[in-house]
Amino acid sequence: MSCCEQARRQELEWLRQEVSAARGRRERLLPLLQEVQERLGYLPPQAMELLAAGLGIPLAQVYSVATYYRRFTLTPRSQHVLQVCTGTACRLRGADQLLSFLLQRLQPGTKASTGGGAGNAGPRGGSACGCGGRPAGESAPPVSVETVNCFGACGLAPVLAVDGRIHGRMDAGKAAELLEKWVER
Numbered sequence: 007m008s009c010c011e012q013a014r015r016q017e018l019e020w021l022r023q024e025v026s027a028a029r030g031r032r033e034r035l036l037p038l039l040q041e042v043q044e045r046l047g048y049l050p051p052q053a054m055e056l057l058a059a060g061l062g063i064p065l066a067q068v069y070s071v072a073t074y075y076r077r078f079t080l081t082p083r084s085q086h087v088l089q090v091c092t093g094t095a096c097r098l099r100g101a102d103q104l105l106s107f108l109l110q111r112l113q114p115g116t117k118a119s120t121g122g123g124a125g126n127a128g129p130r131g132g133s134a135c136g137c138g139g140r141p142a143g144e145s146a147p148p149v150s151v152e153t154v155n156c157f158g159a160c161g162l163a164p165v166l167a168v169d170g171r172i173h174g175r176m177d178a179g180k181a182a183e184l185l186e187k188w189v190e191r
């Protein structure tokens with residue numbers, strides 16, 4: 007069994023126990039969704055089914071809650087997530103150029119998306135390879151580039167977050183250094 011599959015089974019076993027201890031307690035849905043998101047980096051269908059059955063909540067309602075909050079994702083996230091602020095203050099100070107630089111540098115293995123929640127970290131799952139126990143076929147690109155509206159750190163514009171950690175007064179040169187240090191190792 008691969009380390010990924012083993013990690014995934016361990017996480018689902020952990021969830022089974024948690025759900026069993028919380029049987030019928032619907033108020034545990036949000037905290038458990040949050041835990042699964044943090045442990046696996048996303049909410050796999052098996053976890054959703056376990057939660058629905060164990061907490062006595064219709065599966066559609068579990069999905070409805072999971073898709074309502076931006077901090078949850080139903081698909082695997084990349085190992086590294088770069089978030090460029092495209093709020094007004096950051097745009098005035100070069101956020102668009104920063105975003106273009108990152109996309110150019112990281113393509114073709116990079117996806118760009120908008121509206122990712124600020125401060126999200128990548129998966130912290132227990133597998134040695136950092137896959138978070140994702141099953142084969144559910145791969146994500148190694149690096150994702152997202153945009154967010156504002157980190158609330160406008161005085162540091164333009165702002166880039168690398169795996170949830172804020173870096174201020176960014177430009178292409180500094181971003182290139184960060185990529186070499188953190189992402190492209």
Ligand code: FES
Binds near residue numbers: 091093097
């Ligand atoms: S506009 Fe970028 S941090 Fe506020």
